[in-house]
């Protein structure tokens with residue numbers, strides 16, 4: 001990633017094109033203090049950009065880093081960077097913080113430790129309504145808060161998700177449906193999961209072990225406003241096998257229909273289609 005795709009913030013100044021190089025001595029590289037968020041620009045819209053900016057600052061604080069930029073300023077900086085694109089393009093917006101040098105053996109970042117911040121803008125096409133995926137159950141699990149920083153969108157959580165995804169791909173599936181520590185369904189390696197049964201919508205209730213996504217919350221709100229019943233509840237893998245429709249939500253593609261979960265097949269159904277329509281109708285009305 002080079003040139004106009006990058007806006008960096010270092011030492012109080014924004015500048016283009018010059019990616020700050022993480023040094024071997026940096027806290028982040030050595031001790032893993034990296035957080036990020038992902039938002040999207042598509043059809044000329046940036047749905048819930050403010051929420052993604054608020055969340056990346058909360059993620060930084062969860063890793064004991066002091067956020068360098070207010071969420072309000074971050075929104076403005078992103079909007080400035082997006083001027084290089086046009087509404088026919090879709091852009092992945094990734095704000096990131098990382099801990100810089102904080103001295104030998106400083107496992108805990110100092111309160112005044114320098115923090116790196118960058119926003120990467122990268123063109124990534126938005127999948128259309130016919131792009132679906134398939135799921136397999138993974139043997140890996142989501143950690144609990146006592147095991148890892150599941151209260152942050154932290155890079156250090158993603159090697160676990162990468163091995164789930166690699167395992168799923170090796171078996172010929174698109175993504176992995178993962179359980180929490182108790183064995184209930186949590187999410188996938190990259191998104192939140194929904195099941196539709198007899199016209200009602202079900203999704204795992206946030207229990208602190210998985211990322212209760214911003215896109216997830218938006219879909220729940222839209223579906224309820226449209227008169228649908230949405231249950232946030234404890235869910236088993238069988239609940240997904242028994243479903244009439246399954247779909248995934250996340251910032252990258254907003255909603256992705258699922259056509260198979262291991263040996264169970266699904267059609268792309270009316271609730272999934274309606275949720276997509278409601279999402280973009282809401283985004284346009286903002």
Ligand code: PMP
Nearest residue numbers: 190191192211213214215250251
């Ligand atoms: N779960 C995981 C593990 C993710 O990486 C993502 C993508 N950020 C999501 C869920 C969906 O979250 P959001 O809707 O906030 O993008």
